[in-house]
Amino acid sequence: MTEVLVKKLSEVSIDARGPRFSAVLTTIVLAVALVTSNLWVVIAQAIVFAIGAIKGPQFTPYAYIFRSIIKPRLKGKAITEDVRPPQFAQSVGLLFALVAISGSIANLDVVFVVAVSFALAAAFLNAAFNFCLGCELYLLLLRVRLTHG
Numbered sequence: 001m002t003e004v005l006v007k008k009l010s011e012v013s014i015d016a017r018g019p020r021f022s023a024v025l026t027t028i029v030l031a032v033a034l035v036t037s038n039l040w041v042v043i044a045q046a047i048v049f050a051i052g053a054i055k056g057p058q059f060t061p062y063a064y065i066f067r068s069i070i071k072p073r074l075k076g077k078a079i080t081e082d083v084r085p086p087q088f089a090q091s092v093g094l095l096f097a098l099v100a101i102s103g104s105i106a107n108l109d110v111v112f113v114v115a116v117s118f119a120l121a122a123a124f125l126n127a128a129f130n131f132c133l134g135c136e137l138y139l140l141l142l143r144v145r146l147t148h149g
Contacts, residue, residue, distance in 0.1 A: 014057065014081060017074065018058065020127060027124050039105075048062060097115070100119070
């Protein structure tokens with residue numbers, strides 16, 4: 001790893017358990033949106049994704065719940081991670097939410113269902129298996145950029 005990456009890694013880090021907790025809540029919200037086909041639920045989740053994508057996942061309402069209610073009850077030392085992969089994952093989630101919103105507004109139910117389903121699948125993978133697709137995509141793109149750029 002280059003010195004620049006090591007320096008950037010240490011700049012902003014978050015408790016790695018926070019994004020997983022957020023993924024649990026996101027899974028629940030997106031499942032409700034999918035079952036009810038409720039546009040407003042997707043809009044609410046899109047707002048959460050937008051906050052996470054723009055300011056960082058540590059500033060979302062889900063992160064606030066984690067910090068104030070869940071984290072004080074956890075035992076053991078917190079493992080930290082770089083904020084950039086989860087922030088990128090929030091951007092990917094926002095993209096899927098915006099596609100779902102657009103599909104709903106255009107009366108394209110299939111687009112809504114597919115977009116919400118993809119976002120739900122990614123959130124579920126993170127919640128259940130601690131596998132963040134958006135984070136992995138970020139790391140893959142970073143490797144490609146460093147190799148070819």
